[in-house]
Amino acid sequence: MLAAAILAATVSQAAQRPNIVFIFSDDHAAHAISAYGSVINKTPNIDRIAEGGMLFRNCFVGDSLCAPSRATVLTGKHSHENGVIDNVKKFDATQETFIRILQKSGYLTAIIGKYHLKSDPVGFDYYDILPGQGVYYNPDFINKDGQYHTHGYVTDIITKKSLDWLKQHRNDKKPFMLMMQHKAPHRPWQPGPKYLNLYRGETIPEPVDLFDDWTERNTGAQQQEMSVRKNLILDYDLKIGPAPQRLDEQQKKVWDAAYQPQNEWFKSANLKGDDQVRYKYQRYIKDYLRCIASIDESVGEVLDYLKQSGLDKNTIVIYNSDQGFFLGDYGWFDKRWMYEPSLRTPLIVKWPGVTKPGSVNTDLVQNIDFAETFLDIAGAKIPSDMQGRSIVPLLKGEHPTDWRRSIYYHYYEYPQPHHVPPQYGVRTDRFKLVRYYTINEWELFDLKADPRERHNLFNDSGYQVTKDHMLQLLEADREYYKDDTAPPVFGGPSR
Numbered sequence: 272m273l274a275a276a277i278l279a280a281t282v283s284q285a286a287q288r289p290n291i292v293f294i295f296s297d298d299h300a301a302h303a304i305s306a307y308g309s310v311i312n313k314t315p316n317i318d319r320i321a322e323g324g325m326l327f328r329n330c331f332v333g334d335s336l337c338a339p340s341r342a343t344v345l346t347g348k349h350s351h352e353n354g355v356i357d358n359v360k361k362f363d364a365t366q367e368t369f370i371r372i373l374q375k376s377g378y379l380t381a382i383i384g385k386y387h388l389k390s391d392p393v394g395f396d397y398y399d400i401l402p403g404q405g406v407y408y409n410p411d412f413i414n415k416d417g418q419y420h421t422h423g424y425v426t427d428i429i430t431k432k433s434l435d436w437l438k439q440h441r442n443d444k445k446p447f448m449l450m451m452q453h454k455a456p457h458r459p460w461q462p463g464p465k466y467l468n469l470y471r472g473e474t475i476p477e478p479v480d481l482f483d484d485w486t487e488r489n490t491g492a493q494q495q496e497m498s499v500r501k502n503l504i505l506d507y508d509l510k511i512g513p514a515p516q517r518l519d520e521q522q523k524k525v526w527d528a529a530y531q532p533q534n535e536w537f538k539s540a541n542l543k544g545d546d547q548v549r550y551k552y553q554r555y556i557k558d559y560l561r562c563i564a565s566i567d568e569s570v571g572e573v574l575d576y577l578k579q580s581g582l583d584k585n586t587i588v589i590y591n592s593d594q595g596f597f598l599g600d601y602g603w604f605d606k607r608w609m610y611e612p613s614l615r616t617p618l619i620v621k622w623p624g625v626t627k628p629g630s631v632n633t634d635l636v637q638n639i640d641f642a643e644t645f646l647d648i649a650g651a652k653i654p655s656d657m658q659g660r661s662i663v664p665l666l667k668g669e670h671p672t673d674w675r676r677s678i679y680y681h682y683y684e685y686p687q688p689h690h691v692p693p694q695y696g697v698r699t700d701r702f703k704l705v706r707y708y709t710i711n712e713w714e715l716f717d718l719k720a721d722p723r724e725r726h727n728l729f730n731d732s733g734y735q736v737t738k739d740h741m742l743q744l745l746e747a748d749r750e751y752y753k754d755d756t757a758p759p760v761f762g763g764p765s766r
Contacts, residue, residue, distance in 0.1 A: 288446040288649055290586040296566050297385060297457040299592035301617040303563055311475050312560045316571030320590050324621030325630045325666055331678045332594045332638050335606040335613045338387055340593040340638060347642030347657030351756045357684040362388035367654055369642035370394035376651040379445045381436055384429040384452035399432055405454045407461035409517045424463035425454050426565040434576055441580050455562040459507050462561030467529035469564055470557045480723055483602040487725055489712045491692035497605040500548045509554040511537055552599045590619045607691040609680045609705045610724055626666045636662050637678045658752055679748040695757055697745040704741035708758050
């Protein structure tokens with residue numbers, strides 16, 4: 272009798288645990304989401320998540336690069352602890368991850384789309400993933416039976432696969448965790464057929480520092496290879512060349528109709544100097560935003576299905592990107608730097624009955640917090656060696672007095688691609704300190720007075736007290752997170 276009662280209580284508790292749909296895009300900058308105040312595009316469906324839940328103003332990554340970010344999300348640990356410090360290292364899938372714990376605690380688990388960690392997915396009852404980076408048109412996928420070919424546009428395919436999986440499991444007794452992971456809007460920003468002509472004839476506003484010459488920044492900024500002016504590739508990035516090889520005849524026809532007239536104009540215009548930079552920016556940013564339009568449509572389809580099926584009442588929907596991105600900001604594309612456009616990532620969470628609709632949080636959160644948050648939501652035990660902290664109290668509208676006062680960052684990949692120097696640093700709600708340890712340079716920014724990070728205050732005597740405090744804070748964070756993979760703050764040997 273007692274055993275039956277315990278079993279019934281366990282089943283009831285499992286039934287009440289919320290489902291989780293984690294929508295993860297690639298390189299989607301927060302300032303290309305209208306809920307974050309974008310001046311260059313509208314994202315009405317992503318905005319729906321914010322309207323029904325909480326938007327986090329200060330969510331950051333620990334390493335602004337694809338594979339390291341994904342490993343951090345799974346493990347709740349910084350790159351030096353989970354072993355993925357760049358896009359080359361293979362993820363050790365035998366280490367503990369939140370998804371394995373969720374699976375063991377009774378959740379049905381699935382990942383669909385971009386995985387990008389080189390090892391086979393572990394802890395998933397179902398997986399259907401892109402090999403490596405994947406491609407935009409007619410992509411291959413990998414499931415338990417091996418690799419196979421599909422036809423269509425990658426965002427649409429991932430969306431359909433995800434909806435099919437949700438429909439298949441809508442009546443299951445178990446709660447579920449679906450990681451719906453898009454390739455878009457990753458380089459080379461190839462839009463789907465539906466959006467190839469979006470923004471045609473419009474002029475997208477330029478960032479104020481599109482023509483930055485980086486003379487006020489560290490010397491590594493002057494040696495980078497990610498500038499709109501010099502490093503966007505005409506055929507690969509800007510589509511000024513043949514259509515991608517994987518397109519079928521009809522796809523190629525639509526593609527050429529969209530791009531060939533522009534390409535002919537460009538070749539005849541013979542643009543030079545700043546005029547060419549402006550043209551490159553428009554070609555780049557429009558394709559980037561067209562890819563996002565497909566993502567936003569996908570989000571709308573998922574939200575609509577959850578509502579139509581009744582799953583929305585007990586399903587948490589989270590929108591996030593693996594890192595930020597430079598949208599011509601500082602004259603750049605790509606990510607990697609600890610500068611704000613790269614460091615900051617969108618985080619929007621809709622949790623019916625728990626999170627107040629339309630709420631905004633400004634606490635410092637980071638992608639090391641996600642694993643702990645998922646486990647907390649599920650009522651599962653959080654391993655003591657995970658380095659983040661559950662944001663469930665924040666989602667409930669609470670403001671813990673002992674919440675972190677800084678976030679820690681460490682980027683490793685050098686010299687290629689993009690020639691961005693290795694760096695570590697710390698950011699508070701107002702100040703940021705960065706050390707470029709291979710070139711022995713520092714930057715200190717007052718983000719309140721200088722949000723575009725143009726004025727390095729490291730050697731400014733007026734900020735000596737702040738500098739000393741930030742140095743101590745950086746040393747403390749490196750010790751707290753057990754990072755000895757680079758020279759220490761105050762000298763001494765490196766690992």
